[in-house]
Amino acid sequence: MRELREETGLPGAVLGPEVWRGRPWTAVRDGVAYEVRQRYFLARVPAFEIDTSGFEDFERSSIRGHRWWSAGELAATTDLLRPAGLAELMAALLADGPPPEPVIVDG
Structure with a gap:
């Protein structure tokens, strides 16, 4: 829920079931290796305007649009x-x- 709010600006969505699970992979940021484990959930929401003001610096520099x-x-x-x-x-x-x-x- 935190990621959804931070990356889209959508508060209070109701998550449905987890539909996909990513194979773990390693990402290195600032010299530190992180194991990334993605989980994907179904959420049906009304149309809304995306708000990226909650992005972290890394997201601002790597996400090119939406x-x-x-x-x-x-x-x-x-x-x-x-x-x-x-x-x-x-x-x-x-x-x-x-x-x-x-x-x-x-x-």
């Missing part, structure tokens, strides 16, 4: 998206609903 995507736009883009295979994962989620256990994903 926008809402349609399923078709996700499928057609050549942009690097995370998790890997996001368009296919979203299509399956929309067609079949949340999986009984989180799906392991890259990224």
Whole structure:
């Protein structure tokens, strides 16, 4: 919930089930190695204006933008998206609903 609020400005969202779980990977920031463990949850929210004022310095320097995507736009883009295979994962989620256990994903 904290990450959602910090990275989108959306307070008080109700999280649904965890739908995907990223394979752990290592990131180095300021000479310190961190093991990153991503978890992805379903949240249905009304349209809202993104507020990035809660970004940390690292996020401000590395995130180049944000926008809402349609399923078709996700499928057609050549942009690097995370998790890997996001368009296919979203299509399956929309067609079949949340999986009984989180799906392991890259990224």
